[in-house]
Amino acid sequence: MAELYDVRVWHMTKEHDTSSARRRRHPALDVRIPFFKPLWRRVLTSAVMVLWIIVELVYGSPYWAALAAGICAYVGYQFFVAFDLDERR
Template sequence: MPLLDTKHPFFRPAWRRYALVAVSFIWAGVELSYGSQIWAYLCAAIGGFLAWKLIVTWTDPDGS
């Protein structure tokens, strides 16, 4: 079972994929502004993973 099922219909609209990536990086900035470096790094790592899976290597499951 993959960590993130990119074939799920929820991820089909591009705006949702970009929003998830943006929210994780924005939250990393919020955590950094409050001085929580560990949580900021964790959120940024999640954002990087989401960006890689949902934007860089995204393939449409239906091929359209």
């Protein structure tokens, strides 16, 4: 029971405050990293994902195509709408 209490106290510290304007993302979902600063890398990654969707549809896997389309939509939004060049070093 003490371990559960410690976890609750840890989440209540100022460092892990979820009410702040800028919330931390899970590292696996954070695609706004310095590697993707050049526009050509973001465009190439998006093009490969669209190609993946086409391949899945051609081979008759609409569910995998839908999953790839969802990932592509998320990444496209992060790359071209929400991406801020000055945010990352």
